[in-house]
Amino acid sequence: MTRAPSAADTAPPPAPRGSFTTVSGRPLAALYTPADISTLDYERDLGDPGEFPYTRGIHPDGYRGRLWTMRQFAGFGTPEQTNARYQQLLAAGGTGLSVAFDLPTLMGRDPDHALSLGEVGKCGVNVTSLADMEALFSGIDVAAVTTSMTINSPASILLAMYLVVAEQQATLRSGSGQAGWQTLSGTTQNDILKEFIAQKEYIYPPRPSMRLVTDTLAFCAAQAPKWNTISVSGYHIREAGATAAQELAFTLRDGIEYVQYGIDAGLDVDAFAPRLSFFFNSHSDLFEEVAKYRAARRIWAHVMRDRFKATNPRSWQLRFHTQTAGVSLTAQQPYNNVVRTALQAMAAVLGGTQSLHTNSLDEALALPTADAATLALRTQQIIAHETGVAGVADPFGGSYVVEALTRDLEDEALAYIETIDRMGGMVEAIERGYPQREIADSAYRFQQAVEQRDRVIVGVNEFVEEHEPIETLYIDDSVAEHQLARLEQVRAARDADTVRRALDRLEAGAGGNENTMPLLMDAVRAYATIGEMCDALRRVWGEYEEVAVI
Amino acid sequence: MAKIRVVIAKPGLDGHDRGARVIARALRDAGMEVIYTGLRQTPEQIVAAALQEDADVIGLSILSGAHMHICPRIMALLQEKRLQDVLVVVGGIIPDVDVPKLRAIGVRGLFLPGTPMQEVVDFIRTNARSRVESL
Numbered sequence: 001m002t003r004a005p006s007a008a009d010t011a012p013p014p015a016p017r018g019s020f021t022t023v024s025g026r027p028l029a030a031l032y033t034p035a036d037i038s039t040l041d042y043e044r045d046l047g048d049p050g051e052f053p054y055t056r057g058i059h060p061d062g063y064r065g066r067l068w069t070m071r072q073f074a075g076f077g078t079p080e081q082t083n084a085r086y087q088q089l090l091a092a093g094g095t096g097l098s099v100a101f102d103l104p105t106l107m108g109r110d111p112d113h114a115l116s117l118g119e120v121g122k123c124g125v126n127v128t129s130l131a132d133m134e135a136l137f138s139g140i141d142v143a144a145v146t147t148s149m150t151i152n153s154p155a156s157i158l159l160a161m162y163l164v165v166a167e168q169q170a171t172l173r174s175g176s177g178q179a180g181w182q183t184l185s186g187t188t189q190n191d192i193l194k195e196f197i198a199q200k201e202y203i204y205p206p207r208p209s210m211r212l213v214t215d216t217l218a219f220c221a222a223q224a225p226k227w228n229t230i231s232v233s234g235y236h237i238r239e240a241g242a243t244a245a246q247e248l249a250f251t252l253r254d255g256i257e258y259v260q261y262g263i264d265a266g267l268d269v270d271a272f273a274p275r276l277s278f279f280f281n282s283h284s285d286l287f288e289e290v291a292k293y294r295a296a297r298r299i300w301a302h303v304m305r306d307r308f309k310a311t312n313p314r315s316w317q318l319r320f321h322t323q324t325a326g327v328s329l330t331a332q333q334p335y336n337n338v339v340r341t342a343l344q345a346m347a348a349v350l351g352g353t354q355s356l357h358t359n360s361l362d363e364a365l366a367l368p369t370a371d372a373a374t375l376a377l378r379t380q381q382i383i384a385h386e387t388g389v390a391g392v393a394d395p396f397g398g399s400y401v402v403e404a405l406t407r408d409l410e411d412e413a414l415a416y417i418e419t420i421d422r423m424g425g426m427v428e429a430i431e432r433g434y435p436q437r438e439i440a441d442s443a444y445r446f447q448q449a450v451e452q453r454d455r456v457i458v459g460v461n462e463f464v465e466e467h468e469p470i471e472t473l474y475i476d477d478s479v480a481e482h483q484l485a486r487l488e489q490v491r492a493a494r495d496a497d498t499v500r501r502a503l504d505r506l507e508a509g510a511g512g513n514e515n516t517m518p519l520l521m522d523a524v525r526a527y528a529t530i531g532e533m534c535d536a537l538r539r540v541w542g543e544y545e546e547v548a549v550i
Numbered sequence: 551m552a553k554i555r556v557v558i559a560k561p562g563l564d565g566h567d568r569g570a571r572v573i574a575r576a577l578r579d580a581g582m583e584v585i586y587t588g589l590r591q592t593p594e595q596i597v598a599a600a601l602q603e604d605a606d607v608i609g610l611s612i613l614s615g616a617h618m619h620i621c622p623r624i625m626a627l628l629q630e631k632r633l634q635d636v637l638v639v640v641g642g643i644i645p646d647v648d649v650p651k652l653r654a655i656g657v658r659g660l661f662l663p664g665t666p667m668q669e670v671v672d673f674i675r676t677n678a679r680s681r682v683e684s685l
Contacts, residue, residue, distance in 0.1 A: 103562070103563035103564055103614055104563065106563070107563045109563070114592070115562075115563055115590070115592070116563070117616070117619050118562070118615070118616030118617075118618065118619025118620060119562060119563050119564075119614055119615070119616050122614055122615035122616060123564070123614050123615065195565070199565055199566065200565025200566070200567060200589055201563075201565045202565075239566075239568070240566075240567075240568050241568050241572075327568075330663065330664055331662055331663040331664055332664050364643070364663045364664075365643065365645070365663075366643070366645060440571050440575075443568050443571065443572055444571075444572055444575050444576075447572050447576070447667060450666075451666055451667055451668060457664075460664045461666070469646055472645060474645060474647070475615060545588070546588065546589070547588075548586050548587065548588030548589070549586075550571060550574040550575055550578060550584060550586050
């Protein structure tokens with residue numbers, strides 16, 4: 001794999017190639033001075049950590065009171081296989097779980113549907129019914145861990161399954177009928193807007209999709225008050241090609257849309273806003289990324305206090321998860337990805353993230369092996385315990401360049417937010433294809449810069465050399481067979497009449513104004529499958545198809 | 551010479567379309583006629599689109615790991631419709647062990663992460679069936 005350095009490697013360093021712009025194409029000055037931040041007012045624009053507008057972080061003591069949660073996104077194959085990976089991650093010192101579902105689950109299809117062919121268990125774990133959720137968390141006390149579930153269009157269905165598993169475990173423990181939901185903590189991504197914008201795993205059209213989201217807001221505010229209902233996600237927006245400013249702007253504008261829909265549904269803003277969290281990308285441009293997180297906190301604090309008149313400081317505080325940039329990883333010279341990920345993770349920590357996923361070195365090739373996933377976790381532990389960066393809150397506060405970039409990103413994001421406001425909101429902007437087009441343009445510009453070698457990617461368009469293939473994880477078709485067999489068992493064992501009645505009630509409720517969450521819980525308890533539940537909703541709302549534009 | 555006609559498709563359930571869209575633009579900017587089918591196309595829909603559009607090339611973007619199910623089906627359908635001279639290329643995440651299997655069933659171009667757009671353009675120009683303007 002490695003070779004001795006050659007003369008070319010040890011020769012005097014050449015001047016950096018390319019133009020001096022950030023990875024988003026933002027020009028950088030050679031030097032920043034007090035003149036660049038002359039309008040900055042400490043109390044107004046920064047404040048101490050823990051003080052409005054939270055530019056410097058939401059905790060007065062930074063990470064001294066509590067480190068970020070090291071939350072590694074994992075899921076593949078059968079629920080049993082993923083359960084084993086979770087047990088391993090927890091044993092290795094991971095502090096939270098994060099479920100990756102396969103495409104049939106994300107798209108609300110059973111494993112025996114024609115479109116599921118070849119997809120079962122490939123990109124994540126397959127969860128078709130409550131029986132799979134029970135297997136996924138077998139031997140894991142859901143009251144003692146926090147679980148994040150990356151699920152969007154069928155988010156309320158997976159949340160219902162998780163709540164029923166919590167209920168089962170609580171009943172076993174106490175013998176009573178206490179569901180244990182009051183203290184249950186975790187997150188559903190449940191961010192359908194970014195699916196329309198970037199990741200494209202949508203089922204229903206935007207408006208009924210938003211109804212499902214507001215149903216979870218109302219249900220959790222009353223029943224599961226510690227559940228983080230929506231993780232408003234810029235990650236996928238960035239991966240699809242957005243610049244840092246576009247990621248910031250579209251994500252925060254999505255957040256605004258959810259808050260507005262919640263208020264319009266009759267909820268008190270302070271009853272649900274504290275349980276909204278965010279999820280950002282950490283790309284390779286360190287200063288720009290740190291500035292992005294700081295700008296995000298400042299914008300959100302003002303939006304919540306000034307635009308929505310929230311009075312609970314917890315509504316003003318933007319909490320976020322971060323994942324390092326999968327899109328920056330290369331299939332060429334995969335060990336280089338360890339370094340990229342470490343630097344990106346460092347940016348997230350310097351920016352004050354509340355939780356972090358570090359990508360594995362093999363993720364441009366396949367889902368990670370167990371060894372690669374452990375190394376990714378160790379990367380975070382080294383940052384936390386060896387580098388000293390976790391000892392000081394907002395260490396870049398006052399840096400001329402980072403403060404200038406924080407302000408510039410804020411200005412650019414606010415201009416986008418205003419544009420989308422003028423369109424009538426994010427749902428309307430999506431229907432026009434506006435954010436989709438902006439992102440596609442940025443993605444193409446970036447690729448052109450790479451082709452013209454304006455942007456160097458080590459091992460891809462510069463410093464190229466052959467490397468030995470590394471060992472990767474291969475998911476075979478036995479997973480699909482296993483899941484098809486369990487589906488058959490579930491269908492044979494359950495009471496068909498109870499299932500049918502629950503699905504009929506769901507369909508009727510979706511056609512009216514009733515909250516769909518209790519109806520889904522009943523269907524889940526009856527072991528209805530995800531495909532059956534989603535089909536009931538498809539019959540009422542139809543399916544969304546985007547206009548394909550290049 | 552008439553323009554090379556390319557159908558770019560995203561089969562399967564995956565929605566990550568950055569690669570498909572970037573390549574579609576690159577081929578269009580290189581002077582080809584590009585038809586992008588949009589998301590979640592079945593093999594049947596993709597082959598029907600190729601037939602209807604009189605395509606010289608089918609470009610598939612697959613990241614989800616379903617390629618060993620999707621590609622054989624598409625190649626069989628092309629045989630059935632007597633479209634064997636349509637050049638099939640695949641871009642995406644393809645494990646090394648599957649590369650020879652895909653070549654064996656007639657997928658001629660395989661482009662893994664990091665491939666320059668120009669390489670794809672050149673490959674298609676060299677390998678697409680020749681299309682002489684009939685006057």
